[in-house]
Amino acid sequence: MRIVVLVKPVPDPASAGERLGPDGRLDRAAAPAVVNGNDEYALEAALKLSAAAGDGSEVTLLSMAPASAPETLRKALAMGATRGVLVTDPALAGSDALSTSRVLAAALRTLEFDLVLAGVDTSDGVGGTVAAAVAAHLRLPYLSYAARIEPDEAAGTVRVRRISPTGYDLLEAPMPALISCTQALGEPRYPSLKGIMGARSKEIANRSLADLGLDPATVGGAVAATALRETRMPPPRAATEVVRGAPADGAARIAELLATRRLI
Amino acid sequence: MGGLWVVAEPGPDHGLARISTEIATLARDLGARGEHEVVGIVVAAEPAEPAAELARYLPRVLAIQDPAADERAWAAVAAAHLAALAEGDSPDLVLTGAGPDGRDVAGALSALRGLGVLTNATSVAWDGDESGAGGPSVEMSVFGGKLLTSSGFTGGRGIVTVRPNVVTAAAAAAPGKVEQHASRATPLPAVRVVDRVSEAGAAAPIEEAKIIVAGGRGVGGPDGFDLVGALAQVLGGAVGATRAAVDSGWIPYSQQIGQTGKIVKPELYLALGISGAIQHKVGMQTAGTIVAVNRDADAPIAEFADLLVVGDLFEVGNALLEQLRSRSG
Numbered sequence: 001m002r003i004v005v006l007v008k009p010v011p012d013p014a015s016a017g018e019r020l021g022p023d024g025r026l027d028r029a030a031a032p033a034v035v036n037g038n039d040e041y042a043l044e045a046a047l048k049l050s051a052a053a054g055d056g057s058e059v060t061l062l063s064m065a066p067a068s069a070p071e072t073l074r075k076a077l078a079m080g081a082t083r084g085v086l087v088t089d090p091a092l093a094g095s096d097a098l099s100t101s102r103v104l105a106a107a108l109r110t111l112e113f114d115l116v117l118a119g120v121d122t123s124d125g126v127g128g129t130v131a132a133a134v135a136a137h138l139r140l141p142y143l144s145y146a147a148r149i150e151p152d153e154a155a156g157t158v159r160v161r162r163i164s165p166t167g168y169d170l171l172e173a174p175m176p177a178l179i180s181c182t183q184a185l186g187e188p189r190y191p192s193l194k195g196i197m198g199a200r201s202k203e204i205a206n207r208s209l210a211d212l213g214l215d216p217a218t219v220g221g222a223v224a225a226t227a228l229r230e231t232r233m234p235p236p237r238a239a240t241e242v243v244r245g246a247p248a249d250g251a252a253r254i255a256e257l258l259a260t261r262r263l264i
Numbered sequence: 265m266g267g268l269w270v271v272a273e274p275g276p277d278h279g280l281a282r283i284s285t286e287i288a289t290l291a292r293d294l295g296a297r298g299e300h301e302v303v304g305i306v307v308a309a310e311p312a313e314p315a316a317e318l319a320r321y322l323p324r325v326l327a328i329q330d331p332a333a334d335e336r337a338w339a340a341v342a343a344a345h346l347a348a349l350a351e352g353d354s355p356d357l358v359l360t361g362a363g364p365d366g367r368d369v370a371g372a373l374s375a376l377r378g379l380g381v382l383t384n385a386t387s388v389a390w391d392g393d394e395s396g397a398g399g400p401s402v403e404m405s406v407f408g409g410k411l412l413t414s415s416g417f418t419g420g421r422g423i424v425t426v427r428p429n430v431v432t433a434a435a436a437a438a439p440g441k442v443e444q445h446a447s448r449a450t451p452l453p454a455v456r457v458v459d460r461v462s463e464a465g466a467a468a469p470i471e472e473a474k475i476i477v478a479g480g481r482g483v484g485g486p487d488g489f490d491l492v493g494a495l496a497q498v499l500g501g502a503v504g505a506t507r508a509a510v511d512s513g514w515i516p517y518s519q520q521i522g523q524t525g526k527i528v529k530p531e532l533y534l535a536l537g538i539s540g541a542i543q544h545k546v547g548m549q550t551a552g553t554i555v556a557v558n559r560d561a562d563a564p565i566a567e568f569a570d571l572l573v574v575g576d577l578f579e580v581g582n583a584l585l586e587q588l589r590s591r592s593g
């Protein structure tokens with residue numbers, strides 16, 4: 001089983017430093033980069049599927065990111081991915097979701113795979129459209145919001161439980177296919193010491209736009225279909241009232257607040 | 265046709281998703297200001313009912329009947345029809361929800377038609393002079409709510425996914441008309457729906473609740489949710505949870521609030537034993553009133569709650585339950 005996982009480095013949501021630079025683009029120096037949380041679920045699922053499929057299985061990371069991304073991708077390699085492919089090019093700074101999907105699709109055309117796994121969305125922008133767009137560019141069957149993934153290699157098909165408002169839909173499609181992954185697939189593993197050591201010597205292949213045969217006039221920041229116009233800080237919430245003391249007093253204060261705000 | 269398109273998403277029992285009624289309301293308002301035609305588009309195996317429902321909100325609804333919309337994953341089927349329709353007459357703005365179906369259809373349509381997408385909008389207005397000539401101005405909340413951005417489309421047109429609860433759905437003064445539209449689209453690869461499974465114990469939907477009582481790891485186990493449920497019941501609200509509680513198997517994923525769960529905007533959010541991690545906060549920070557009970561006065565939720573009661577959630581929660589019951593009784 002050959003699996004490609006789409007991983008995006010994002011500013012660590014747990015750090016307070018996420019911000020935009022004066023050019024309106026992400027200030028990458030302001031917060032340390034980590035692998036997007038949902039992409040770690042996708043990677044974990046890929047590692048389990050490839051282990052179950054046995055010999056000849058491999059997991060390739062594909063990322064479109066700045067040249068500094070290998071630092072972040074090492075952790076994903078340490079978790080057990082076989083290799084990384086990094087699409088990086090100065091012209092890609094400021095790409096929007098459409099352009100990102102075009103570049104990822106072009107990179108996937110150069111790789112062989114049975115499955116492509118992506119995260120359902122990213123913590124920095126919370127877009128959630130890139131995976132569906134990549135699938136549509138490549139005319140791949142797209143199975144989204146996966147809570148469980150069951151490939152049947154003999155039949156050449158894959159089944160996915162797609163989370164629905166009331167339970168799940170069981171979906172089936174032929175492979176190769178693209179699947180977007182949720183946390184319901186299970187906690188990502190921690191890299192082992194051996195994994196961390198091994199990751200240092202794993203290959204991360206760089207690809208430029210030229211390598212992918214893409215014209216910078218069709219992708220990247222210069223042709224973004226969307227433009228940031230303004231930013232502002234959200235209005236601050238009122239100061240928090242803190243109540244300590246006997247439980248009954250705390251409860252009484254809650255009831256009083258709800259009553260004054262006509263919530264009860 | 266041009267104008268504003270509202271993509272109708274499938275709802276329970278072959279009806280219309282609630283988010284689509286909100287977006288229709290938003291689009292009607294935008295259309296009136298910018299003098300754009302507003303059209304609702306329904307792609308369904310049996311479009312009659314959702315189309316009639318959408319027409320309560322919009323002057324004009326196109327109903328596209330396609331059995332594949334039910335037999336296959338809906339979004340790819342709908343995106344192919346929308347793309348075919350847009351080929352004839354490109355819309356100025358396509359609006360979908362920011363939930364799973366809306367995102368899937370937006371992503372596929374963006375690729376098929378080369379349209380830009382702005383996601384997770386918390387508000388949509390016309391840029392500049394209100395005429396609509398400057399294209400839309402779309403407000404989004406990024407970095408877990410730390411920053412608000414306004415963006416537009418460089419070419420004037422595009423797709424916007426809108427968060428739930430951005431507007432309150434309101435029907436139009438008079439219902440609109442439904443037209444059947446015969447569409448011949450080139451389909452995207454088929455993804456077959458083998459089965460639709462409802463899981464037992466699916467609780468009241470939290471997106472619609474005016475009051476949510478939510479439990480986190482601090483409630484300690486499935487039994488802890490008895491207290492959460494009892495409080496929700498006296499307050500007339502629904503039960504929510506953090507991922508920690510869901511991952512522990514104490515409550516189904518359908519109740520999870522946050523980045524990978526639901527985004528809610530209730531009038532009251534009562535958080536019991538919840539630390540307020542950023543991924544949880546993004547799902548509930550726009551609640552009207554936030555009350556937290558936590559034994560740790562330094563938990564992150566202390567920074568964005570209106571009221572924090574420092575103490576044991578069982579002691580405070582049971583006392584509150586008693587007081588509320590004696591009020592209502």
Ligand SMILES: Cc1cc2nc3c(=O)[nH]c(=O)nc-3n(C[C@H](O)[C@H](O)[C@H](O)COP(=O)(O)OP(=O)(O)OC[C@H]3O[C@@H](n4cnc5c(N)ncnc54)[C@H](O)[C@@H]3O)c2cc1C
Nearest residue numbers: 037480481482506507508522523524525537539544559577
């Ligand atoms: C990619 C990604 C996506 C995520 N998505 C989500 C999401 O959608 N939703 C979500 O919620 N989380 C999400 N998380 C997880 C998030 O980071 C936190 O781990 C989670 O929200 C913590 O849940 P909690 O507050 O219940 O638990 P904890 O952080 O463990 O907090 C428990 C709190 O309970 C208090 N407490 C304990 N016992 C008592 C008591 N008896 N009385 C009073 N207080 C008590 C403690 O002081 C503590 O503050 C995500 C994480 C990642 C990486």
Ligand SMILES: Nc1ncnc2c1ncn2[C@@H]1O[C@H](COP(=O)(O)O)[C@@H](O)[C@H]1O
Nearest residue numbers: 006007064118119121122127128129130
């Ligand atoms: N620059 C990128 N490089 C690799 N994968 C990406 C990139 N952007 C988005 N993705 C993938 O698409 C998913 C959804 O991203 P988004 O639509 O931006 O929220 C992510 O979870 C990734 O799997």
